[in-house]
Structure formats: C-alpha cells, structure tokens
Amino acid sequence: MVASRATLPDLEALDSHELKALIVAQHKQLTTQEERILTQSEQLALRDAEIEHLKLLIAKLRRMQFGSSSEKVGRQIEQLELRLVELEESRTKESLERETSAERAVARPVRRPLPEHLPREVQTYLPKEEACPDCGGKLKRLGEDASEILEYVRERIKVIRQVRPKLACAGCDRIVQAAAPSRPIARSVAGPGLLAHVLVSKYSDHLPLYRQAQIYAREGVDLDRSTLAEWVGGCSRLLQPLVEAVRRQVMSSDKLHGDDTPVPVLAPGLGKTKTGRLWTYVRDDRPAGDGTPPAVWFCYSPDRKGEHPKEHLTSFSGTLQADGYAGFGQIYETGRIQEAACWAHVRRKFYDLQAAHKSPVAVEAIERIAGLYAIESEIRGRSPEERREIRNLRSRPLLDSLKQWLEETLRKLSRKSDTAVAVRYALGRWEALLRYCDNGRLEIDNNAAERALRVVALGRKNFLFAGSDGGGESAAAMYSLIGTAKLNGLDPESYLRNVLSRIADQPINRIEELLPWSVAAEAAAHSLHAA
Numbered sequence: 001m002v003a004s005r006a007t008l009p010d011l012e013a014l015d016s017h018e019l020k021a022l023i024v025a026q027h028k029q030l031t032t033q034e035e036r037i038l039t040q041s042e043q044l045a046l047r048d049a050e051i052e053h054l055k056l057l058i059a060k061l062r063r064m065q066f067g068s069s070s071e072k073v074g075r076q077i078e079q080l081e082l083r084l085v086e087l088e089e090s091r092t093k094e095s096l097e098r099e100t101s102a103e104r105a106v107a108r109p110v111r112r113p114l115p116e117h118l119p120r121e122v123q124t125y126l127p128k129e130e131a132c133p134d135c136g137g138k139l140k141r142l143g144e145d146a147s148e149i150l151e152y153v154r155e156r157i158k159v160i161r162q163v164r165p166k167l168a169c170a171g172c173d174r175i176v177q178a179a180a181p182s183r184p185i186a187r188s189v190a191g192p193g194l195l196a197h198v199l200v201s202k203y204s205d206h207l208p209l210y211r212q213a214q215i216y217a218r219e220g221v222d223l224d225r226s227t228l229a230e231w232v233g234g235c236s237r238l239l240q241p242l243v244e245a246v247r248r249q250v251m252s253s254d255k256l257h258g259d260d261t262p263v264p265v266l267a268p269g270l271g272k273t274k275t276g277r278l279w280t281y282v283r284d285d286r287p288a289g290d291g292t293p294p295a296v297w298f299c300y301s302p303d304r305k306g307e308h309p310k311e312h313l314t315s316f317s318g319t320l321q322a323d324g325y326a327g328f329g330q331i332y333e334t335g336r337i338q339e340a341a342c343w344a345h346v347r348r349k350f351y352d353l354q355a356a357h358k359s360p361v362a363v364e365a366i367e368r369i370a371g372l373y374a375i376e377s378e379i380r381g382r383s384p385e386e387r388r389e390i391r392n393l394r395s396r397p398l399l400d401s402l403k404q405w406l407e408e409t410l411r412k413l414s415r416k417s418d419t420a421v422a423v424r425y426a427l428g429r430w431e432a433l434l435r436y437c438d439n440g441r442l443e444i445d446n447n448a449a450e451r452a453l454r455v456v457a458l459g460r461k462n463f464l465f466a467g468s469d470g471g472g473e474s475a476a477a478m479y480s481l482i483g484t485a486k487l488n489g490l491d492p493e494s495y496l497r498n499v500l501s502r503i504a505d506q507p508i509n510r511i512e513e514l515l516p517w518s519v520a521a522e523a524a525a526h527s528l529h530a531a
Contacts (some may be wrong), residue, residue, distance in 0.1 A: 111189070112222075114148050114150055114159050114189065115159075115220055115221060115222075117220060118157065118158055118159045118220075118221070119158045119159070120158070120159050120160070120161045121151075121158060121159070121160045121161065122160075122161045122163055123160055123161070123162050123163065124163045124164075124165065125162065125163070125164045125178035125179075125180075125181065126165060126178055127165075127167060127176040127177055127178045128178070129167075129176045132169035132171060132172060132174050132176070133174065133176065134169070134172055134174045135169065135171050135172045135174070136171075137169040137170050137171025137172060137174075138169070138170045138171070139167040139168065139169055139170070139176065140167065140168055140169075140170050141165055141166070141167060141168075142166040142167060142168035142175060143165075143166045144163055144164060144165040144166055145163075145164045145166065145177065145180075146161060146162065146163045146164070147162050147180070148160070148161050148162065148189065149162065149183065149188075149189050149190065149191045150189045150190055150191060150194055150221070151190075151191030151192075151193050151194055152191065152193045152194035152196075152197045153193060157194070157216070157219055157221060160191060162180075162181060164177050164178045164180065165177070165178075182504040182505050183504065184234075184235065184238060184500040184501070184503065184504055185230075185231060185234040185235070185238070188230075188231065188234065190231050192496075192497050192498075192499075192500035192501040193497045193501075195231055195235055195496070195500050196493050196494075196495075196496035196497040196500055197493060198212060198228055198231055198232065199232065199235055199478060199482075199496055200482065200492050200493040200496065202232065202478075203455075203459070203475060203478040203479060203482055204455065204482050204492055204493075206458055206459040209225050209228040209229055209232070210225045212228060213225045213228060232474070233474075235500065236474045236477055236478070238500075238503060238504075239477065239478075239481060239499070239503070240477065241508060241511045242481060242499070242503075242511060242514060242515060243297075243477045243480050243481060245511055245512060245515055246295050246296075246297050246480050246481065246484055246515065247297045247480075249283065249293070249295045249515070250281050250282070250283045250295050250296070250297040251281075251297075251313075251315045251316045253283040253285070253292075253316075253318065254317065254318030254319065255283075255285065255318050255319045255321070255439075255441050255442060256281050256282065256283060256313075256316060256318070256319075256320050256321065257280075257281070257282040257283075257284070257320075257321045257322070257443070257446050257448040257449035257452075258279070258280070258281050258282075258309065258313075258320050258321070258322040258328075258446075258449055259279070259280055259322060259323065259446060259449035259450055259452075259453055260277045260278060260279045260280070260304065260309075260325070260453075261277070261278055261453045261456050261457065262275050262276070262277060262304075263275070263276045263277060263278050263300070263456065263472060264276075265302070265468065265469065265471075265472060266468065274302070275303070275304075276300060276301065276302050276303070276469065276472050277300070277301050277302075277303065277304045277308070278298055278299075278300055278453070278456050278472065278475070278476060278479070279298065279299050279300075279301065279308065279309065279312060280296060280297070280298050280449050280452045280453055280479075280483075281296070281297050281299075281312065281313075281449070282294070282295075282296045282448045282449050282452050283295050283296070284296075284448050284487065285441060286381070287380050287381060287443060288382075288383070288384045288387060288440060288441045289381055289382055289383045289384070290384075290441070293487075293488060293515075293516075293517030293520075294484070294487040294488065294517075295484045295487065295516075295517075296452045296479075296480060296483040296484050296487060297480050298452075298475075298476035298477070298479040298480045298483070299312055299473075299476050300469070300472035300473045300475065300476040302469050302472075304327065305327065306326070306327030306328070306329070306330055306331075308327075309327060309328060309331060310330060310331055313331060313337060316337065317336045317337060318337065318338070319337070319338045319339075319340050319435070319439065319442060320337050320338070320339060320340065321340040321341075321342065321442065321443060321445075321446045321448075321449070322339070322340075322341075322342065322446055322449070323341075323342055323345050323446060324341065324345065324425070324429060338435065339432040339435070340432055340435040340436055340439075340442050340443075341429040341432035341433045341435070342445045342446035343369060343372065343373075343433060343444050343445045344444075344445035344446065344447055344450070345425075345445075345446070346369065346422075346425065346426045346429075346433065347365075347366060347369045349421075349422040349425055349426075350362040350365040350366050350369070350422055351366060353418055353419055353422060354366060356418075357418075359419055361409055361413075361419050361423075362419065362422070364405075365402075365406075365422075368398065368401075368402050368405070369402075371398050372395055372398055372399070372444060373444065375390065375391070375394050375395050375398075376443075376444050378390075379391075383440070384439070384440030384441045385440055386440070387440035388437070388438065388439065388440035389440075391436070391437040391440070392437055392438075395437055396437055399433075399434060399437070403427070403430060406423050406426060406427055407427065409423060410423045410424065410427070452483055455479060455482070455483065456479065459475075481495075481496070481516070482496075484515075484516045484517075485516040487516075488516040488517045488519075488520045489520055490516055490519065490520055490523075495516060495519055498514075498519055499514045499519070502514060
C-alpha cells in the first residue's frame with residue numbers, strides 16, 4: 001500500500017512570509033530525509049562496522065570477567081598471539097634468505113633513537129694503524145662515527161655506544177678508522193646478550209614474546225612483539241648450522257634414546273588446533289663411562305606417522321632405546337636398528353595399577369623391578385664390559401625369575417583385566433627388555449629421552465599451543481641447542497650469548513668450535529689456565 005502524501009496548501013492564498021516559512025520547512029524536511037536515506041551498501045557497511053565494534057566490546061567485557069570463562073578466553077587470545085608471532089618469525093627468516101647484498105644496501109626507514117634514560121657504556125675501536133699507511137705521517141683525530149646497540153646484562157638492560165674515531169694523516173689526506181664491529185643480526189639494535197635472553201626466556205623459561213614485551217615496557221623500553229619475533233627468526237636462521245652439527249653428532253652414535261610428545265598446533269583459521277609431534281633423540285654414554293660429549297636433537301612433525309622417525313634415523317645404525325610405539329616397527333624390520341625396550345614403561349603400568357587398585361600383583365612386580373634398578377645404581381659410570389658382566393651375573397637371574405612369575409600370574413588373571421594388560425605388555429617385549437643385559441653401553445630404561453622432553457611439557461603448560469608448523473620447527477631447533485648446552489654443564493643463556501657474539505665472524509668450516517661441548521672445553525681450559 002502506498003502511503004498518502006500530505007496535501008499541498010493553496011500557494012495563492014499565502015503571503016510572502018508564509019511562503020518563505022513553507023520553503024524553509026520543506027527544505028529542512030528534505031535534508032533530514034536525505035540524511036536518513038542511505039544506499040543499501042552503506043547500510044550494510046555500517047552494520048558490519050557495528051558488528052565488529054560489538055565484537056570488540058564483548059572481547060573487552062570477557063577479559064574483565066572472573067572465573068573459568070575469562071580463563072578460556074585468555075587461552076584463545078594467547079593462541080592467536082602465538083600464531084601471529086610465529087608468522088612474523090617465519091616471514092623474517094624467509095626475507096633474510098631472499099635478501100641480496102644489494103637489497104641490504106637500500107636505505108631503511110629511520111629508526112627511533114634508543115631511550116635516553118638507559119645507562120651508556122662507550123666502547124672505542126681504534127684503527128690498528130699507528131701512522132699513515134700511505135706516507136707514514138702522524139695521525140690526528142678528524143672525527144668519529146658512532147652507533148648504538150641495545151644490550152641485555154643480567155638483571156638490567158643498558159645501551160652500549162660503539163665509537164669509532166676517525167684519524168686523519170697530518171702529512172696527507174689519508175683517513176683511517178676501525179671497521180664496524182659485527183652484529184649477530186645485520187642492522188639490528190639487539191646485542192648478543194639481549195638476543196640470548198629473549199631466546200632462553202621463550203624456549204627455556206617458557207615466556208611468550210608478547211609477555212616479554214610487557215616486561216621490557218615496565219623498564220621503559222619499547223620492544224613490541226613484532227620486533228622480538230624478527231630477532232627470534234633471525235637467530236633461528238643464524239644458528240641453523242649449529243643445529244645441523246648437533247644432529248650429526250647425535251646420529252653418529254651406535255646407541256640412541258628416542259621419544260616423542262604431542263604438541264597442539266594452531267591450524268590455519270581461527271581457534272582450531274591440530275596435534276603435531278616433537279621428537280627427541282639423545283646421545284649420552286656417560287653412564288657407561290664414555291667421555292663422548294652428550295647431545296640431544298629435537299625435530300618437529302605435523303603428525304605421528306611412522307615415516308617421520310624412519311626419515312630421522314636414515315643415517316643411524318645401532319640400538320634405539322624407546323617405548324613401544326608401533327611406528328618404530330618398520331625401522332626394526334630391516335635389522336639395521338635394534339630395539340631396546342624401556343623398563344620404566346613396564347614399571348609405570350604396574351605403578352598405575354597399584355595406585356588405583358592396590359593390586360598385590362602390581363606391588364610384587366614393582367618390588368621385583370626395583371631390584372633390577374638397585375643393581376643399575378651400583379654400576380652407573382663403570383665400563384661397558386664391567387656393566388655387562390655384572391648384569392649377567394646378578395640381573396639375569398632376577399629377570400628369569402620375573403618372567404616365570406609373570407607367566408604364572410597371567411594364567412590366573414582374567415584376559416580383559418588391567419593387570420593382565422600390564423603383564424602382557426612386559427612379556428610381549430621380553431626380548432627387547434633383556435637386550436640391555438647383553439650390551440653394557442645400553443641403559444635399563446629410556447629416561448634420558450624422557451628427561452629431554454620435560455622442557456617441552458613445561459612449555460606446553462605455559463604456551464598451550466605452537467602457532468604453526470614453522471613455529472614447531474623453530475622450537476625444535478632451539479630446544480636442541482639449549483638441551484645440549486645443559487647436558488654439557490653450560491648455562492644456556494651464557495652459552496648463547498657467547499655463540500651469538502662470535503658466530504657472525506665464524507668461518508662455516510669451523511662452526512664446530514661453537515658447539516656446546518667445544519665451548520665447555522674452552523671454558524674449562526681458561527679456568528685451568530687462570531688457576
């Protein structure tokens with residue numbers, strides 16, 4: 001139905017003042033209608049803008065809530081923050097790989113000056129020439145070039161002012177000046193100590209980058225998350241040769257500990273996750289009296305398919321100490337790699353039964369296995385030959401008795417009982433469980449790999465999620481260096497500070513000098529010399 005229109009007054013009967021008033025009123029009405037009448041696209045745009053505004057208000061209100069609801073929203077926000085951080089890291093690494101030397105010379109935007117309130121430490125780099133290299137004339141001060149980097153010193157942050165005086169020859173026009181010191185990341189204001197602190201805070205102390213940015217902000221230093229992400233990405237690329245050297249050290253052994261753990265990964269899209277895996281392979285022969293430096297190598301995969309450990313162990317041959325993961329089966333089939341099963345996994349199944357049901361079978365099984373561990377504690381650190389001899393003399397009879405008892409017990413149990421499942425788990429792997437008795441270099445369990453994965457478990461509680469597959473790979477690389485530094489008795493932050501201060505000038509064919517065990521030996525030699 002069409003609405004009726006207002007009747008137009010008799011214009012002939014109106015005087016000039018009334019006509020003017022009518023025109024003004026009509027104009028005002030038309031103007032008001034034009035303001036109200038919008039095109040459909042404009043209405044949709046306004047609606048969309050209002051929806052986004054309401055979403056923002058709701059998010060703010062949820063952050064102000066108390067209780068479990070606000071905790072859930074906080075976790076979702078952290079997931080998105082991590083995704084953004086790792087995208088920025090991967091972008092930095094890719095851009096560094098594509099960047100040519102010519103592109104590096106292109107002028108960059110002017111960087112904000114470093115905060116004036118921070119203490120300054122001046123380091124002066126004089127040229128090595130004491131006289132003019134051209135004519136031998138006396139050098140006089142002409143000027144200087146100065147640049148600043150931001151450095152982190154334990155418990156405080158400071159600015160180091162790097163001054164390079166320019167010296168001019170009094171007898172000719174020659175100018176000499178020391179070369180600018182190398183920086184871990186080209187054009188970055190971050191010193192090696194600050195970079196090491198950021199890396200260790202993220203991967204060892206489990207502080208996401210946005211939380212680190214908040215900590216620096218409290219000190220009056222504006223380091224946003226994207227800047228920290230660029231530094232992490234640059235360091236990851238810079239340290240990759242060291243990670244590869246660690247991998248070679250691990251895989252050159254003939255005995256490894258292997259394990260894996262799930263890592264929730266933020267999948268493309270908002271809020272959805274998938275389960276990736278972090279794998280660890282540990283070389284540590286110190287319990288068998290071997291002085292070979294220990295090392296741990298981590299690697300990431302987007303799933304738990306058996307093809308991943310098969311690829312990881314392509315160059316390895318020997319004995320793999322691991323759990324009963326079925327994916328390892330195809331590795332053992334070729335005979336190139338032998339399985340050594342883990343008694344800690346067997347004991348854990350009986351321990352769970354004892355804790356849940358007070359099962360007398362579980363109690364006896366735990367006591368029998370404890371006898372095996374008591375022998376291991378006595379022979380830790382002895383030679384492989386001595387360990388093998390003692391195990392065959394003392395452990396083998398206990399193992400024979402344990403097997404007989406397990407077989408007799410199994411016949412008395414219901415096939416579907418939890419206790420029967422635990423017994424069958426042990427008997428089904430008996431040959432692999434006995435292998436440590438025949439090889440003094442092997443361990444009774446796979447605890448070396450499980451210890452290496454603890455750092456991942458702690459990080460998983462704080463991070464909740466990795467932001468992407470690329471983020472998982474970066475984490476694996478840093479866990480490898482940090483874990484290997486710890487195995488060699490080094491403080492990870494001190495180690496990374498040392499490496500990052502040297503690696504830019506280190507020839508690639510001498511990269512082994514920066515590996516954790518080399519740095520540890522160097523530090524020991526310095527301490528001995530100082531004493």
